Amino acid sequence: DVKVTQSSRYLVKRTGEKVFLECVQDMDHENMFWYRQDPGLGLRLIYFSYDVKMKEKGDIPEGYSVSREKKERFSLILESASTNQTSMYLCASREESGYNSPLHFGNGTRLTVT
Amino acid sequence: AQSVTQPDIHITVSEGASLELRCNYSYGATPYLFWYVQSPGQGLQLLLKYFSGDTLVQGIKGFEAEFKRSQSSFNLRKPSVHWSDAAEYFCAVVPHTGTASKLTFGTGTRLQVTL
Numbered sequence: 001d002v003k004v005t006q007s008s009r010y011l012v013k014r015t016g017e018k019v020f021l022e023c024v025q026d027m028d029h030e031n032m033f034w035y036r037q038d039p040g041l042g043l044r045l046i047y048f049s050y051d052v053k054m055k056e057k058g059d060i061p062e063g064y065s066v067s068r069e070k071k072e073r074f075s076l077i078l079e080s081a082s083t084n085q086t087s088m089y090l091c092a093s094r095e096e097s098g099y100n101s102p103l104h105f106g107n108g109t110r111l112t113v114t
Numbered sequence: 115a116q117s118v119t120q121p122d123i124h125i126t127v128s129e130g131a132s133l134e135l136r137c138n139y140s141y142g143a144t145p146y147l148f149w150y151v152q153s154p155g156q157g158l159q160l161l162l163k164y165f166s167g168d169t170l171v172q173g174i175k176g177f178e179a180e181f182k183r184s185q186s187s188f189n190l191r192k193p194s195v196h197w198s199d200a201a202e203y204f205c206a207v208v209p210h211t212g213t214a215s216k217l218t219f220g221t222g223t224r225l226q227v228t229l
Contacts, residue, residue, distance in 0.1 A: 004157070035219075040123070042204060042221040043158075058216075090157060100165070103150075103217065105157025 002027045004106040006091050012112045019078040021109050023091030031094040032074035033103065034058075034066065036087045043090065049074055081113045116141050118207045120220035127195050128228050135190040135223050137205030145207040147188040148217070149179055152202045161203075164188060175199070200227045 007022040025032065030051050035043040035058075045058030047066040055066050063085060067075045074093075078085055088110050092103040119138045127133055139145060146165050150158040162173025169181040179190045190203060205220040 040221055042120075043219040045216070045218075059218075092157070100163075102148075102160040102163070103158070105159070107155065107157050 002029075002093070002104040004091055004093050004104050006089075006106040006109045008109050009107065010110050010112075012114065013078075013081050014114055015082060017078075017081050017113075019081045019111065019113075021076040021078075021089055021091075021111070023074045023076070023093075023106055024072050025074075025093040025104070026072065027093070027095070027104075028071065029093035029095050029104070030071070031096065031101075032068065033092040033094070034064075034074065034076045035090045035092065036060070037090055037108070038087050046076065046089075081111075083113050085111065086113045087111060116209065116218075118205055118218055118220045120203075120205055120223050122223045123221070124224045124226065126226040126228060129197050130194050133190075133192045133195045133199070133225070135203050135205075135225070137188045137190065137220060139186050139188065139205075139207050141186075141207065141209055143210050144181075144183060145209045147179075147181060148206040148208075149173065149177070149188075149190050150204045150206060150219075151175075152204065152222075154201070158204065161190070195225075195227055197227045197229060200225055 004025045033048040034046040049055045049068045065077045088108050090108045091106040095101045117140045148163045149161040152158045164181050202222045202224045204222045
C-alpha cells in the first residue's frame with residue numbers, strides 16, 4: 001500500500017519565520033504535489049514536481065517555494081510565513097503523469113501562523 | 115472560465131437513506147472526472163473516476179457516479195448510506211488538454227449522517 005507521510009500533523013509558527021513542510025512517499029512515485037485546503041475553497045495546487053529537481057508552479061505559488069532533491073521527498077517552504085498562510089497543507093504523490101494514475105494523499109499538516 | 119462546482123456545501127442524510135452529491139463542470143471539452151473522499155483527520159482517497167465509455171461508473175465503498183454530458187454533470191450516488199460515510203467529498207477534473215497534473219478540485223460537500 002502506498003504511504004505518503006507528512007512529518008508534522010500540527011505546526012504553529014510565528015509571522016516572518018521560515019517554515020519547512022516535509023513529505024515522503026515510499027512507492028518510488030515520479031510525481032509529487034502540494035495543495036492547501038481551506039474551508040469553502042477546496043484544494044488548491046501550490047506546486048508540483050514531475051521528477052527530481054523538477055518543479056512547476058500550480059495555481060497559488062506566491063509566498064511558497066519547493067525542493068525535490070530526492071525522488072521520495074518533496075518539501076514545501078514558506079520563506080517568510082504570514083497569517084494568511086494558516087491552512088491545512090496536503091501532500092500527494094502519483095506513479096506517473098498519466099490521467100489514469102490516482103493521487104495518494106498524506107494526512108495533512110495543519111499550520112497556524114500567529 | 116473553466117471551473118468545477120459543487121453546489122451543496124453541507125448535506126445531512128439518515129443512515130440507510132439514498133445519497134446524491136452534485137458536481138458540475140464548465141470546460142470546453144469533457145474533462146476527466148474524479149470523486150475523492152476525505153474522512154475526518156485523513157487525506158483524500160479516490161472513490162472513482164471517469165475517462166470515457168460507460169457513463170455509469172462504479173467505485174469503492176458502494177459508490178457510483180453518472181456522467182451526463184448534456185448537463186455537464188458527474189453526480190455521486192449511493193443507494194444506502196452508512197454512518198461511516200460521514201466525510202467530505204470532492205469532485206475533481208483534469209482537462210483533456212494541458213498537463214495531466216492539473217487536477218482541479220471543487221470546494222467540497224460535507225456529508226453528515228444521522229442515526
